[in-house]
Amino acid sequence: MPQWLSEADCKAVLQSLLSAELAAYRGTPAPDWQHPPAIDSLERLHLAACVNEFFRLHETGVEDRLLMTKHIDGWAAIVAQALDDTSGLTFRTSGSTGDPTTHVHHWANIQAETDALIQRLAPVMPIKRVVSWLPLHHLYGLMWGVALPAKLNIPRVSVEGAAMPALAPGDMLVTVPAYWDYLARAGKEWPNKVTGVSSSAPLSAATSDALIQQGLAGLLDIYGSTETGGVATRWRASEPYQLLTHWQRHDTQHLQRVNSDHPVPLLDATQWVDDTHFTVKGRLDDVVIIGGVNVSPQHVARKLCALDDVADCSVRVAGSAASPRLKAFVVPVQDEHETASTIAQATAHWPAAERPVSVTYGASLPTNAMGKLTDW
DSSP, rough: OOOOOHHHHHHHHHHHHHHHHHHHHSSSSOTTTTTTOOHHHHHHHHHHHHHHHHTTTGGGGGGGGGGGSSSHHHHHHHHHHHHHGGGGGEEEEEETSOOOEEEEEEEHHHHHHHHHHHHHHHOOOOOOOOEEOSSSSSHHHHIIIIHHHHHOOOOOEESSSSSOOOOOEEEEEEOOHHHHHHHHTTTTTOOOTEEEEOOSSSOOOHHHHHHTTTTTSSEEEEEEETEOOOOOESSSSSOOEEEEETTEEEEEEEEEETTTOOOOOOOOEEEEEESSSEEEEEHHHHHHETEEEEEHHHHHHHHHHSTEEEEEEEEEEOSSSSSSSEEEEEEEESOOOHHHHHHHHHTTTTTGGGSEEEEEEEESOOBBBTTBOOOO
16 A cells, blocks of 8 residues: 555656666667657557556556556556555566566565665654655665655655756765766765765775765665665675664575565675674676676677677676676677677667677687686
């Protein structure tokens, strides 16, 4: 029963969701909702299906009304009226580590996480406004950009472009490590009593320390995933993460929600300090975090190998540990220039984090004397 989610909130989340889905469907930049884009019949079907999945409208039987309503205000009204009879929201992983997977977050769990976050923010309260530099249809964007300000009954601003609004005392800025890195390097001067929240990937100690030295009153780093939601937080990068109050430790690699006996696996190797504090020792899979996005080099290699002009390829991490990117070694089917053109056309539509920043071509993949793949 999301009593806190207003029709205006629904419209804001809808715009975020529809922008991302329409851009992905067309392979173009996100539309400007100041001038709503024309949508053909097939696009309408696709977008209606996405909205139905995200808001779980099929649980109420009103999903077909989306096809009879053309304006986004009408869709927001349908969603807002239906939410009280739905079980929660469906979030999708990015797909950068494989096929996207869906995860339902029930309203009770969203409520519990919101309450736990408010409790964790108590030392820096009161917060007068939340400025979210996150897509609102992502789990973190929904939690911090919609649910939290709604529960606190404070204004919220969603940054849709590259320009951040002027901040004022009492603001809380919520965004991802890549933007915090940018703000730290820009040497931004912060108004008094402005706090921040970093989500989606670990925040470096250097960035956190620099921002505090530049005047940011506090920066909360949150650990979690689309699968689990927010799990733990820390105010300093040098400190261990502290479990949010709606979670408890099950064993070294599993958590369980309070009042639940169902263990939930963690995606990272962890070292526990006690029953509520732990440090993260790296991913258990081959995923690397690039610009706040989880990316699997093997997944990117499979996408490159699926191109017609690519006979074989290998993808590895390049660049510094603080700013990793991907590089590729490619064996062309025939002509190197044709393969390069094919790769350029394909990757232009990929998420930035998945695009190799350099591509090396050769007759065969580099290997050592034992026949094992090597770096290049």
